Amino acid sequence: MTGAGDEHADAAADIAAVEQANTAYYEAVERGDLDALTAAWLPDEELTVSCVHPGWPVLSGRREVLRSYALIMANTEYIQFFLTDVGVSMTADTALVTCTENILSGGPAEEGASLGPLVGQLVVATNVFRRTPDGWKLWSHHGSPVLAETGEEEDEDPTS
Amino acid sequence: MTGAGDEHADAAADIAAVEQANTAYYEAVERGDLDALTAAWLPDEELTVSCVHPGWPVLSGRREVLRSYALIMANTEYIQFFLTDVGVSMTADTALVTCTENILSGGPAEEGASLGPLVGQLVVATNVFRRTPDGWKLWSHHGSPVLAETGEEEDEDPTS
Numbered sequence: 001m002t003g004a005g006d007e008h009a010d011a012a013a014d015i016a017a018v019e020q021a022n023t024a025y026y027e028a029v030e031r032g033d034l035d036a037l038t039a040a041w042l043p044d045e046e047l048t049v050s051c052v053h054p055g056w057p058v059l060s061g062r063r064e065v066l067r068s069y070a071l072i073m074a075n076t077e078y079i080q081f082f083l084t085d086v087g088v089s090m091t092a093d094t095a096l097v098t099c100t101e102n103i104l105s106g107g108p109a110e111e112g113a114s115l116g117p118l119v120g121q122l123v124v125a126t127n128v129f130r131r132t133p134d135g136w137k138l139w140s141h142h143g144s145p146v147l148a149e150t151g152e153e154e155d156e157d158p159t160s
Numbered sequence: 161m162t163g164a165g166d167e168h169a170d171a172a173a174d175i176a177a178v179e180q181a182n183t184a185y186y187e188a189v190e191r192g193d194l195d196a197l198t199a200a201w202l203p204d205e206e207l208t209v210s211c212v213h214p215g216w217p218v219l220s221g222r223r224e225v226l227r228s229y230a231l232i233m234a235n236t237e238y239i240q241f242f243l244t245d246v247g248v249s250m251t252a253d254t255a256l257v258t259c260t261e262n263i264l265s266g267g268p269a270e271e272g273a274s275l276g277p278l279v280g281q282l283v284v285a286t287n288v289f290r291r292t293p294d295g296w297k298l299w300s301h302h303g304s305p306v307l308a309e310t311g312e313e314e315d316e317d318p319t320s
Binding site: 047048049050052054055056057058060085087089090091093094096098099100124126128130139140142143144145146147 | 207208209210212214215216217218220245247249250251253254256258259260284286288290299300302303304305306307
C-alpha cells in the first residue's frame with residue numbers, strides 16, 4: 001500500500017523521467033548520434049513506431065524511421081533545439097509530450113565556406129512514449145511547421 | 161482463460177473499433193457536428209487532450225481544442241476527408257492511428273456565389289485514442305501539411 005504522498009512523488013518522478021527521455025531524444029539528434037537515437041525508439045517487436053518530420057508523409061516501422069534520421073543527419077551540419085511549452089499528459093504506461101521546437105540549423109558547408117547558412121524554424125511536436133524496462137521509449141514523433149500565428153485571434157480564418 | 165484464437169479475434173475487434181472511432185471523428189468534422197465531435201474527445205478529467213491543426217501551434221485542454229473546431233466549422237462551408245494509408249498500432253488501452261487525409265474543402269460563399277472555391281489539401285495525421293467505458297476517445301490529434309514528396313528518394317535534402 002502506498003499513501004497519497006507517495007503517489008504524488010511517484011507521479012512527479014514519472015513526469016521527470018518522461019521529460020528526460022524527451023530531452024534525450026532531441027540531444028541525440030543535435031549530436032548526430034544515431035546509436036543514441038536508435039535507443040530512444042521502441043523496439044519493433046513491441047509496437048510499430050511512426051514518425052512525421054515537418055512537411056513529410058508518415059514513416060512507419062523502425063527501419064524506415066531510423067533511415068530517415070540517418071538521411072537528416074547526413075544533410076545537417078548543425079542543429080540545435082530550444083524546447084519551449086513542454087507539456088506532459090500521461091497514464092501508467094503511455095506518455096504524450098507536446099512541445100515547441102525552436103530550431104536553429106545549418107546544412108553542410110558550401111565550397112569555401114566553413115558552415116552552410118543557418119536557418120531558424122518553428123516546429124511543434126507531439127511525442128508519444130511507452131514505459132519499458134529500459135525506460136521511456138518513443139512510439140511516435142510528429143513534428144509540423146507552425147505556418148502562422150493562429151488560435152489566438154477571433155477574426156482569423158482558421159482553415160487557412 | 162482465452163485461447164490464442166480468441167485473442168486474435170479480440171485484437172481484430174479492437175482494431176476495427178479504433179478505426180471506427182477514427183472515421184467517426186472525421187465524419188463529425190465533415191458534418192460540422194460539434195456535439196459528435198465533443199463526444200469523440202476524452203473528458204478533461206481523464207487526461208489533458210491536445211490538438212495540432214495543420215500549420216497551427218499546439219492547443220491544450222478540451223476547452224481550447226473544442227473552441228478551435230467551432231471556429232473551423234464556422235469558416236468551412238464544405239469539407240470532405242478521403243482517408244488513405246490508415247495504420248493502427250495499439251496496446252490494451254491506447255491506440256495510435258496514422259493516416260493521410262486527402263481533404264477537399266470550401267469556405268463560405270463570396271457575394272453572389274453559392275459556394276466558396278474548393279481547395280484540395282494533403283495532410284497527414286497521428287491520432288491517439290484511449291479506451292474508455294464509452295468506447296475509444298481522442299487523446300491527441302496532430303495534423304500537418306505534406307509539403308513535398310520526401311522520404312522516397314535517396315538524393316533529396318530531407319531537412320528542407
